[in-house]
Amino acid sequence: MLQISGWQLRAPSNLTRFVALALLSVGLMLLDARGHHLQNIRAGLTVLFAPIQVVAAIPVHVGGAIIDFIRGDETLRAEAERLRAEQPILLARLQRFEAIEAENTHLRQLLGTSALVADKAVAAELLEVASEPTRRTIVIAKGAKDGLYVGQPVIDAYGIRGQVTEVGIYQSRAILITDPSHAIPVQVNRNGLLAIAFGTGDADTVAIRYLTASADIKEGDLLVSSGLGGGFPFGYPVAKVTKIVNDPNESFLDILATPVAQLSHSKEVLLIWPTKSVMPAEAKKPGETKKPVNTRKPLELKKPLDTKKPVVARPPAEAPKPAYSEPATPVTPVTPATPADGATP
Amino acid sequence: MTLGHNTRSRLIIAASFLVALVLTILPWPVWTEQFRPDWVALVLIYWCMALPTRVGVGTAWSAGLMLDVLYGSMLGENALAKSLIAYLTVRFHLQLRMFPRWQQAVVVLLLVAANNLLVLWIKHLAGQAPSTWSYLTPSIVSMLLWPWLFVILRDIRRHGNVS
Numbered sequence: 210m211l212q213i214s215g216w217q218l219r220a221p222s223n224l225t226r227f228v229a230l231a232l233l234s235v236g237l238m239l240l241d242a243r244g245h246h247l248q249n250i251r252a253g254l255t256v257l258f259a260p261i262q263v264v265a266a267i268p269v270h271v272g273g274a275i276i277d278f279i280r281g282d283e284t285l286r287a288e289a290e291r292l293r294a295e296q297p298i299l300l301a302r303l304q305r306f307e308a309i310e311a312e313n314t315h316l317r318q319l320l321g322t323s324a325l326v327a328d329k330a331v332a333a334e335l336l337e338v339a340s341e342p343t344r345r346t347i348v349i350a351k352g353a354k355d356g357l358y359v360g361q362p363v364i365d366a367y368g369i370r371g372q373v374t375e376v377g378i379y380q381s382r383a384i385l386i387t388d389p390s391h392a393i394p395v396q397v398n399r400n401g402l403l404a405i406a407f408g409t410g411d412a413d414t415v416a417i418r419y420l421t422a423s424a425d426i427k428e429g430d431l432l433v434s435s436g437l438g439g440g441f442p443f444g445y446p447v448a449k450v451t452k453i454v455n456d457p458n459e460s461f462l463d464i465l466a467t468p469v470a471q472l473s474h475s476k477e478v479l480l481i482w483p484t485k486s487v488m489p490a491e492a493k494k495p496g497e498t499k500k501p502v503n504t505r506k507p508l509e510l511k512k513p514l515d516t517k518k519p520v521v522a523r524p525p526a527e528a529p530k531p532a533y534s535e536p537a538t539p540v541t542p543v544t545p546a547t548p549a550d551g552a553t554p
Numbered sequence: 555m556t557l558g559h560n561t562r563s564r565l566i567i568a569a570s571f572l573v574a575l576v577l578t579i580l581p582w583p584v585w586t587e588q589f590r591p592d593w594v595a596l597v598l599i600y601w602c603m604a605l606p607t608r609v610g611v612g613t614a615w616s617a618g619l620m621l622d623v624l625y626g627s628m629l630g631e632n633a634l635a636k637s638l639i640a641y642l643t644v645r646f647h648l649q650l651r652m653f654p655r656w657q658q659a660v661v662v663l664l665l666v667a668a669n670n671l672l673v674l675w676i677k678h679l680a681g682q683a684p685s686t687w688s689y690l691t692p693s694i695v696s697m698l699l700w701p702w703l704f705v706i707l708r709d710i711r712r713h714g715n716v717s
Binding site: 223224231235236238242247250251254255262264265266268269337338339341342344346348374375382388389390409410412 | 615623637688692
C-alpha cells in the first residue's frame, strides 16, 4: 500500500476500473461516431493488427491451393477452354454495347442533357475475413495508395455490392448493400419508379421501404441504381424484387429483394470511379439550375430516421425511362431490337 | 527456461487471446456466420474466473478494442461489452468456480447474451441495428462450447504453469 502525504493509495477496485473504462468507451464511441475524430488512430491500429487478419486469411488461401491441386490440370484446362469460348461472345456483346452507348450519347446531346460517360474501374482482391455477426462488411486489399476514397462504389460482374467506408494505407473496408446501416437510391428498371433499398443485416436481402400500395412494382422487377444522391452512378443493377406483402394495417408495402451481385461468393470486386453521374430525374426538372452532381457523400446513414420523410416514389414527370436498353418502342429506326442482356455483360 | 515465470504467464494468456481473435475473424461460409461462438468472450471468462488478479477489466477492454479495430465497428463498442463480461466474472469468480460445468455453461450463456444485447443496443443508437434475430445464436453456441473450451484452457494453464 502506497502512502502519499497521509493519503492511502490502493489499487482501484474492480468496480472503479470498470466504471472508468466504461466511461472511456462511451467517450471513444461518441468521438468516433459523431465527429469522426479518430480516423488516424483507427488507421494506425488497423496497420498494427493487420497480421491477425493475414493469419486469419491463410486457411482460405491454402484451401484454394489444395482444391486447385486436387482438381488438377484436367479441370483447369476445361475451365480455360470454357472461358476462351465465352470471351468472343462477351466481346461481341460489348461491341454492340459500345455502338448503343455512342448512340445514347448522341441522343442525349440532342436532348440537351449531359452524357453518360464510361466509369473507370479497377479490379481488387478481397481479404478473406469474417465480418461482425450482425453487419455485412468486406475488407479490400487496396487502400489510399491506389486512390480509393470514402463513399466509392464497389461492384462486381453482376451488380452493385456496396461502398467504401474506411480507407487505410494498404487496405480498406466496404459495407455491402445488405448491411443494416446501408441504403441505396434505386429505381425500378421497368418504369423508373424511384425507391430506396435498405440493408437488413441478412446476407441476401434488402428491403424497399416507403412505397405505398398504389406503387407500380411487381415481383421479379429489376432495381437499378438511380444515381440520385450522387454516391452511386446511374444504371447499375442492384437487386431483384422477390416478395411483396401488402398488409392493409401498414401504410407502406413490405417489399424484399435479393441483391444481384454475388455478395458472399466472389473473391474479387471492381472499384469504380464514376466520371460524371447523370441524374435522370433531376435533369428532367424544368426551371431548376443543375447543382454539381458529384458530391460523393457517403450514404451510410447514422440513423434510419434520416429518411423519416417518406420517400414516396414520385412517378417521373415524363415518360418513364428504363435504364437498360429494353426498347419497347424503338427510339430511332437505326436501333435494332436489343435484348436486355445486351447491356449487361 | 530463460523467461521469467511472470513473463511466460503473460505470453501464454496473450497468445490465447490472439488465437481467439483469429478464430473470430476466420472466414466461414455465410450461413454458418450466425452460429459463430464469441471466442474472445469465452477465453476472457475462463481467465477471469481462473486468475482474476491477472486478467480483469483492463485486459478485457484491450481485447475488446482490438475486436473493434478488426471488425471496423465503432471504437469502444466491443471494448465496453467485454469489460462488462470481465467485471461480472471477476465479481462472481468464487461462486463460478464452485458451479458444476453445466451450470457454468448457463452463466456463460447469460454473459454472452448480455454482451450481445449491449452491443445491439449501442448499434441501435448508431442506426446500425439488424432486423433479424440472429444476434442471439452466438450465445447459445458459446454455451455449448464452454465445457470443451474449459478443459482445453485448464490443461494449457496447468501445463504452462500459468498463475
